Amino acid sequence: MVDPEIRVVTIDDLGILRSVQEDPATGRVVVTITPTYTGCPAMDVIRADIRRALVATGHPDAEVRTVHKPAWSTDWISDAGRAKLAAAGIAPPAPARRDGVVPLTLAVRCPRCGSPETEQISRFGSTACKALWRCRSCAEPFDHVKAL
Amino acid sequence: MNGPFTFALALGDDSLIAAQRLAEWTTRAPEMEEDVALANIALDQLGAARLLLTYAGELEGAGRDEDALAYLRDDREFRNCLLVELPNGDFAVTMAKLLVLAAYQVPLYTALAVCPDERLAAIGAKARKESAYHLDHAMLWVKRLGDGTEESHRRMQAGVDQIWPYVDELFTTWPDAPVDPAVLRPGFDDTVTEVLTTATLTVPQVSWTPAGGRDGVHTEHLSYLLAEMQVLHRAHPGARW
Structure with missing residues (x-):
C-alpha cells in the first residue's frame, strides 16, 4: 500500500x-x-x-x-524504498545517529545528477520528514528525507 | 489528583499551548522557509500533545479523551508552564522561547525514555528526536541573530531578557514525578550558556521568577489563546469533519 x-x-x-x-x-x-x-x-x-x-x-x-515504541527511525527504510525515493528525486537519509543528536555534516548527494555539491535551503520541507536542499552542480532543488 | 495524571497533563499542556502559539506564525514568518519550519515544529508539538493528553485521560479514568482535555477545560485547569503561553513577540522573542523550551524538552524526554512508566518512555523516546531538531533550529537562529548586526544583536538580547524570568518555573522540583525536572537544570544551563556565549549574548540575571502554571494560575494571555483555540469545538459540540 x-x-x-x-x-x-x-x-x-x-x-x-x-x-x-x-x-x-x-x-x-x-x-x-x-x-x-x-x-x-x-x-x-x-x-x-x-x-x-x-x-x-x-x-x-x-x-x-x-505503536510508538520502538520509535521509528529512517534506518528502517528498506533498500528498495531508498532506491524508489532516489528515483523520484528525493534524496534518501544518511544513517541515523543512536544518541538522538541531529547529524549535520554528512554530504547529501543530488538525486538528479549525483553530485555531492549540495546545500540545505531549509531544514524543514513539504512534509514533517523532509528538508529542502539544492544542488550546486545542476541547480535543481530537491527534497531530502532527514535522518531520524 | 494523582501524580502521574498531573505530570502527563502538564507536559501535554506545554506542547499543546506551544503548538498553538507557534501556529500563529503561519503566513507571517519573515521568510517562506521559516514559515514552513515553524509550522513543522508546531505540528511536532501537537503530535506530542496528543499522545500525552490521551495518556493523561486514561490515567484519570474519567472518560476524557484528548479532545475533551484540549477543548473543554478552562484556563485554571491547564497545567502548562507560563513560558509557552506568553505572546510570540517579535521573531527574536519567539526564538528565545523556542530555545528555552527545546533545551528543556530534549533532556526531559531523554530522561523519560528510560523511566519505568512504559507509555511515557515510549513518548519520550519518540519526541526527543523531534525536539533535538527544534533545539538545533533555535540555536542556529539565536547564534545568527545574536552574532549578527547591531540591531539583530540588540533585539535578540531583548528577547532573551524578556523571557528569562520564566525559566525557573520549568525546573521547579517535582519529587513524585517520573522525572524530577529539577535534576535537568545543570544540563540546561550548560546548553543555553554555550549558545548565548557563542551568540555574543549575556545570560540574564533575574530576581523575579513568576510561576503558578503547574497549579493552574496563569497569565491573562492563556485565556485569550484558549478562547481562540476552543471556540469552534465549543460552538459545535461533537461536530466531526
Missing part, C-alpha cells in the same frame, strides 16, 4: 508497517503500524487505507494498532 504523502514508496518500504498477524484463535487480522513523526497528519489516512484494503480482502473485523 502506497504512502499517502510520498506516493512512490509503500508503508512497508518506509518501515511504518511493523507487522501483519492473524490471531490463531479468532482468525482476526491485526495490523501494527508506527508513525514517522508524532504529529504526522497522514496517519489517519494510512489507517483508513489499511482498513479499506482489509475489508476488500475479506477481513472486515481486522484491527489496526498504532
Whole structure:
C-alpha cells in the first residue's frame, strides 16, 4: 500500500508497517503500524487505507494498532524504498545517529545528477520528514528525507 | 489528583499551548522557509500533545479523551508552564522561547525514555528526536541573530531578557514525578550558556521568577489563546469533519 504523502514508496518500504498477524484463535487480522513523526497528519489516512484494503480482502473485523515504541527511525527504510525515493528525486537519509543528536555534516548527494555539491535551503520541507536542499552542480532543488 | 495524571497533563499542556502559539506564525514568518519550519515544529508539538493528553485521560479514568482535555477545560485547569503561553513577540522573542523550551524538552524526554512508566518512555523516546531538531533550529537562529548586526544583536538580547524570568518555573522540583525536572537544570544551563556565549549574548540575571502554571494560575494571555483555540469545538459540540 502506497504512502499517502510520498506516493512512490509503500508503508512497508518506509518501515511504518511493523507487522501483519492473524490471531490463531479468532482468525482476526491485526495490523501494527508506527508513525514517522508524532504529529504526522497522514496517519489517519494510512489507517483508513489499511482498513479499506482489509475489508476488500475479506477481513472486515481486522484491527489496526498504532505503536510508538520502538520509535521509528529512517534506518528502517528498506533498500528498495531508498532506491524508489532516489528515483523520484528525493534524496534518501544518511544513517541515523543512536544518541538522538541531529547529524549535520554528512554530504547529501543530488538525486538528479549525483553530485555531492549540495546545500540545505531549509531544514524543514513539504512534509514533517523532509528538508529542502539544492544542488550546486545542476541547480535543481530537491527534497531530502532527514535522518531520524 | 494523582501524580502521574498531573505530570502527563502538564507536559501535554506545554506542547499543546506551544503548538498553538507557534501556529500563529503561519503566513507571517519573515521568510517562506521559516514559515514552513515553524509550522513543522508546531505540528511536532501537537503530535506530542496528543499522545500525552490521551495518556493523561486514561490515567484519570474519567472518560476524557484528548479532545475533551484540549477543548473543554478552562484556563485554571491547564497545567502548562507560563513560558509557552506568553505572546510570540517579535521573531527574536519567539526564538528565545523556542530555545528555552527545546533545551528543556530534549533532556526531559531523554530522561523519560528510560523511566519505568512504559507509555511515557515510549513518548519520550519518540519526541526527543523531534525536539533535538527544534533545539538545533533555535540555536542556529539565536547564534545568527545574536552574532549578527547591531540591531539583530540588540533585539535578540531583548528577547532573551524578556523571557528569562520564566525559566525557573520549568525546573521547579517535582519529587513524585517520573522525572524530577529539577535534576535537568545543570544540563540546561550548560546548553543555553554555550549558545548565548557563542551568540555574543549575556545570560540574564533575574530576581523575579513568576510561576503558578503547574497549579493552574496563569497569565491573562492563556485565556485569550484558549478562547481562540476552543471556540469552534465549543460552538459545535461533537461536530466531526
